[in-house]
Amino acid sequence: MKLILMMAMTLDGIIAKNSNQNADWTTKADKKAFIAETKKHGAIVMGQTTYEAIGRPLPGRLNLILSLEPETFKDKEQPELLEFKKGSPREIVDYLAGRGFASAILGGGARTNAMFLKAGVVDEILITVEPKLFGLGLNFTEGEELDLNLELLESKEIGDNAVQLRYKVIK
Template sequence: MKIMLLAAVTLDGKIARNELHFVDWTSKEDKKLFFDTSKRAGVLILGNNTYKTLPVPLPGRLHIVLTRTPQEKESMPGAVEYTDGSPGEIVADLEARGYTEAVLTGGAQINALFLKSGLVDEVWLTVEPLLFGVGIDLFRGVE
């Protein structure tokens, strides 16, 4: 299974100003890339804080949402599924269901978790001509 980390970053390497910052600052080209790539893959893997920035689940995609407390969330099978599984368990489950690729879309902790697990096959970055100064880096907890 191919895992593509897809992210937009500022010139100073930030993916958001804070954990609740909706990605409304990216270019139309980045939005098109995200829309097309995630639609083709059919699966988004993201953390709960990143998921909460979406106004609604994106149609035609399975959202695998990592959280420490999946039992407290209400999954919608085939659309939004909460898990506390390891990256390896998540990938194995998706492969068993017939998926061949997934888009990893943050946040920083989830990106680092998959990178440390050796499961990221490709990294696609859109570098936007902005500076946030402070905010969330592309990875958190990578040394």
């Protein structure tokens, strides 16, 4: 199964000013690209903190939320829309493959991205570079030392002064 990490970041590499900030600061062009890409693949994986910042499941896709205590959220689960799960990055990828997904989006946040990159299960990175500088905040990976090489597959302007970059993770 192909896993694509999709993020919007400022020109200085920041995805949020802090862990509680919603990702709604991004351009309309990025939001449109995000909706199209996530619906295309049908599943989005995200950390519990990101889910709390969004505050609701994204409709029309499986939202797989990672938590060390997924049983706490069992009453919130909705079939095919919202699931909470614990597991290593490899176990999560295998779980999605077993559910029949050929590909899925990894939607952050910073700590989840780092964990999945470190585990070597991310195949592509799709970044929107937003026309903003925050100076301080969360980098798009946090918490793990990484030294990965990337191959640029595509770069394009998507409108609203934003640029989308698609990289392959060289394994």
